[in-house]
Amino acid sequence: MYPSEPTQTEIFNNIIKYGNKPETLEEMIIRYIKEHQKKIPNFEIGQKYYDQEPDIVRDPPSKDATGQVDPLKPDDRLITNFHANLVDQKVSYLVGKPLEFKYLDNKVIEQINLALGSRFDDKLHSVLTGSSNKGIEWIHPYIDEEGELKFFRVPAEQAVPIWKDREHEELEAFIRFYKLDNEMKVEYWDETFINYYVYDNGSLIKDYSRNFNDKQTHFSTGSWGRIPFIPFKNNDAERSDLFMYKTQIDAYNRRLSDTSNMFKESNELIYVLTNYDETDLSEFKRNLRHYGAIKVSNIDGGVDTIEIKVPVENTEKYLKMLYDNIMLFGQAVDFSSDKFSSAPSGVALEFLYTNLNLKADKLARKTKVAVQELLWYVIEHHNLKVDYKDIDISFNYNKVAxxxxxxxxxxxxxxxxxxxxxxxxxxxxxxxxxxxxxxxxxxxxxxxxxxxxxxxxxxxxxxxxxxxx
Structure with missing residues (x-):
């Protein structure tokens, strides 16, 4: 895993060093796609928890002592939306209010805001939500048929970056693969050209449906001179927020579900049979329901009952401990805390936001780098006389104050x-x-x-x- 993965340059050097037969471009693309597919479950799990599909909903049903599933046994699967709440809190805190661009010439800022369009802030919110769930998400700048600059969100599942460096700062090439009309489409991008393929039976063939047989430039009149895919990273490790507290959420969901199941069974009694003359317990239950009586074999026989008691107090303490851990490890602001009932202000309010600030600042630094790169395309396309690095980008944290x-x-x-x-x-x-x-x-x-x-x-x-x- 990054940052220990070899760069493409190191891979090529090893091929030369050890005298192996060099890969063709198509073989390299297939190898990268297969390696990327192994990472897709890690992307999907964060999104599943965000969509209220935690592991507990996919757990197999519980079985009895004989190894059989008992359809009459309560099997509630209660779930929580902790992950969605924590992600939404962080993203809304960071970009709930529009980004602010500053430059000495206000006309330049007006042109940038006009070029980005009214939907940019909404798209940025969606992209950062995706990167928080998956660790990374991508934006692809492109020029449409009318010559307008547009931005397309590329899910991490479809994006295979080939980096020049260990820090994952500069792209050597980019592979995108996706399904369309029951075909696996594959695109290979470099700084000038795009190769279009269809993945079929373990090999790549040219995608002739695009009416060309060779490479194509990034747009009809030329190319960007750089690879037009911008990574929006969640953190340095490019990992989902979920893994900071996943085990705590799983434990919370399991205990909540077990408690619900115990409550459903708590009205029933455990029967202790002594010298019962029947060996079939189902027969015993039928006789008890139908006749209200049972037969025992001798004077020493009888039936005792044990009432099931749900350990409510211990369960509450356990759930409260898990809840506090989720808030702590998720670096969240707990608005249900009684500290907010006293309307804190000044230093006290800043203290309550300490952990969220730490988490949001990490995302803000990565986002600022990505937005700066995105501005390069805006400035280049609209031929603005300004260096994109001179545009100041400010986040208006959406803080309770x-x-x-x-x-x-x-x-x-x-x-x-x-x-x-x-x-x-x-x-x-x-x-x-x-x-x-x-x-x-x-x-x-x-x-x-x-x-x-x-x-x-x-x-x-x-x-x-x-x-x-």
Missing amino acids: NTELQVQMAQSSMGVLSHETVIENHPFVEDLEAELQRLEKEQIELNKQVGDIEEGSDEQEESEDRKSR
Whole structure:
């Protein structure tokens, strides 16, 4: 697993060193796809837990002492949505509010926002949810038939990156494979060309359905000069958040389900039979239900009962311990905590967000790198005269805050900080540029009203002067 995997350059060097027959391009593609397919279960498991399909729903039914499944035995499979809640909390905390781009020239920012479109923030939210579930997700910039730059989300299951380096920072090539019309389509991308294949009977053949026999450039008029697939990584290890607390969730679901099953059986009694003259227990149950009586073999025979008691108190403590562990290992903010009932503010509120900040900051760093790379395509396509590295990217963390305290701090900062800085950090302001434009418009209207009043006052004074003469 990364970062111990060999790079493609190292693989080629080993082929040369040991004198093995070099692979053809098609053989290499097949090898990479087979290696990638082994990782797909790790991608899918995070998504399954997010979709409320944890392991417990796929566990085989419980069996009796004879090894047979008892259809009458309660077998509840209660599940929780811890993983979905934790992922949604982190992603919404990070990009629940739109990203903010800053540059010296506001016209450049306007062009970037227009190029990204109104749906970009929603797409980013979906991509980061996917990377949190799988460890990595991809965006593919492409130019559509009308010449417009668009962005397509590529699931991690379909994406096979070939990296140049151990840090997974630069792509050597990229393979995408997917099913379409009952065929396995395979694409091999390098910095200039795309090879299209169909995977059939363990080998690759050219995809002639695309009406060309050779390589194709990235778009009709040329290529990007780089591989147009952008990784959105969840963390350095490219691993799902699920593995931080999966065993705790499984234990919680199992104990919750076992408790439910015990409650369903708790109304029944365990019968202790002494000198019962029948050996068939089902016959005993029928006689008891039908006649309300049973026969015993001698005077020493009889029936005692044992009542099943559910250990509710111990179960509550155990579930509470698991819940606390999930919140801790998931680096979450527990809004059900009684600490929020006292309306914490200032340092106390920041302390409650400490773990979530740590987790979100890791994702923010990876996301910033990916969005910067995405901006390169925007700038390149629209021929903007700016270096994409000079565009500042800011995340507006969607944090619960003491609004009254923030307003008071903003008011007390007037005259100490610039007017723009105070407005930017005011809790009621979501779009700084829009707010500044509204203030400017209000100021123009106010100046106009003041001018009209002064003009009217001057006319009144002139009229009075004429009358006095």
